[in-house]
Amino acid sequence: MKKGILLVNLGSPDSPSPKDVKKYLGEFLMDKRVIDVPLWARTLLVKGIILNTRPKQSAAAYKKIWWDEGSPLIVLSEKLQDKVQEKLEMPVALAMRYGSMTIKKGFQELVDKGCTEIKTIPLYPQFAMATTETIDVKVDELVSEHFPGVKITRTPAFYHREDYIKVLSKSIAEKLEGLDYEHILFSYHGVPERHIRKSDITNGNCKMDGKCCFKKGSKQHEFCYRHQCEITTVNVAKALGMKNGTYSTSFQSRLGFDPWLQPYTDRTIERLGKAGIKKMAIVTPAFVSDCLETLEEIAMEGEELFHEVGGKDFTVIPCLNDREDFAQVIANIAEEWTPVKKSLTV
Known part of the structure; x- marks a missing residue:
C-alpha cells in the first residue's frame, strides 16, 4: 500500500x-x-x-x-x-x-x-x-x-506536542527579542459556547466556568477547544518563563448574538490600553498561516483600537507559516x- x-x-x-x-x-x-x-x-x-x-x-x-x-x-x-x-x-x-x-x-x-x-x-x-x-x-x-x-x-x-510548543515559543521569542513589552495576548479564533458543549463527550461535565479546562485527566479535553487553547497558552508561557499577569488568553472573530468564548479579543485590547498598558504583543496560535483574521482583524483593526485607547507599541507576532x-x-x-x-x- x-x-x-x-x-x-x-x-x-x-x-x-x-x-x-x-x-x-x-x-x-x-x-x-x-x-x-x-x-x-x-x-x-x-x-x-x-x-x-x-x-x-x-x-x-x-x-x-x-x-x-x-x-x-x-x-x-x-x-x-x-x-x-x-x-x-x-x-x-x-x-x-x-x-x-x-x-x-x-x-x-x-x-x-x-x-x-x-x-x-x-x-x-x-x-x-x-x-x-x-x-x-x-x-x-x-x-x-x-x-x-x-x-x-x-x-x-x-496543540500539546513538545516540538510544536518549542517551535511556537521560539517564534515568539525571536519576534520579542530586544522589545520591552508589558503584556502578551494569546488570541484564538472564537467559537460559540454551544460548540464546546456539543463536543463534550462526557455529556455535561463541561461547566463553561474555565475550571474544568485545567482539571487533569478529563476525558472531554481530547475534543475541548477551550481547554486546548488554554493549555497552549500555559505551555508556551512556561517554556518562555513568563510571569503571571504578563500574559492572557482571549478569543476573536465572534459572529451573531449568541454567547461566544470569552474574554473577547477586541475588548481585552481595549481594557489593557485603558489600564495603562503602553506596549503589548499579540500572537494567534489557532492559526498556522497568516490570513484575513491575523493580517487585517488583528494587525490592522487591533492596532488601531489599541492606539485609540492610549496604547503605544503594538507588536504582532507572525503565524508559524512556512518556517x-x-x-x-x-x-x-x-x-x-x-x-x-x-x-x-x-
Whole structure:
C-alpha cells in the first residue's frame, strides 16, 4: 500500500472581488458545523441576510491583505507543503476545506500518484467542531462516494506536542527579542459556547466556568477547544518563563448574538490600553498561516483600537507559516505514521 499525506487548511476566496468572496462565504457559512442551527434558519441567516450585506465589506478587507501572488493563506500553505515534501519520500498534497482547492482534488492528486492509504493532517493545532471535525466529516463523505478503496488515518490535535510548543515559543521569542513589552495576548479564533458543549463527550461535565479546562485527566479535553487553547497558552508561557499577569488568553472573530468564548479579543485590547498598558504583543496560535483574521482583524483593526485607547507599541507576532522548523513538526507527525527521508531536530 502506497501512503500519502494530505494537508488541509481553511481556504480562501479565489480573489478579493465581492463575487468571489460571496461564493466563498456561502460555502463556509452554510456548513452546519460552522453555523450549527437548523437548515431553514441557517439558510435565512446566511442567504437572506449575510450574503446580501457582508461580501462587499469582507472583499474590502481582503483587498487590504491580498498579495501579488494571491491569498496569503494559500501562498503560505503552498510554501509549507513544499517544505514538508522536501522532508518526506511519500507524496504530500494540499487542500482547503472551502474554496476551489477542494479536498476531493487533494485526494485525487494522491490517488493519481498511486496512494491507497492517506493520512489527513488538518492545519489546526486545536480541535474544534467548526474546523477539524468538519474536515473529518467531509473526508468520510468523499471516501464513501468517490474513493472507497482508500484507507484514511486521522491526525489528532497537536496543540500539546513538545516540538510544536518549542517551535511556537521560539517564534515568539525571536519576534520579542530586544522589545520591552508589558503584556502578551494569546488570541484564538472564537467559537460559540454551544460548540464546546456539543463536543463534550462526557455529556455535561463541561461547566463553561474555565475550571474544568485545567482539571487533569478529563476525558472531554481530547475534543475541548477551550481547554486546548488554554493549555497552549500555559505551555508556551512556561517554556518562555513568563510571569503571571504578563500574559492572557482571549478569543476573536465572534459572529451573531449568541454567547461566544470569552474574554473577547477586541475588548481585552481595549481594557489593557485603558489600564495603562503602553506596549503589548499579540500572537494567534489557532492559526498556522497568516490570513484575513491575523493580517487585517488583528494587525490592522487591533492596532488601531489599541492606539485609540492610549496604547503605544503594538507588536504582532507572525503565524508559524512556512518556517523550516514548523515544517519539521508536520514531518514529525508524518514520521510517526511512516518513516521520513531525514530525521532532523527542531
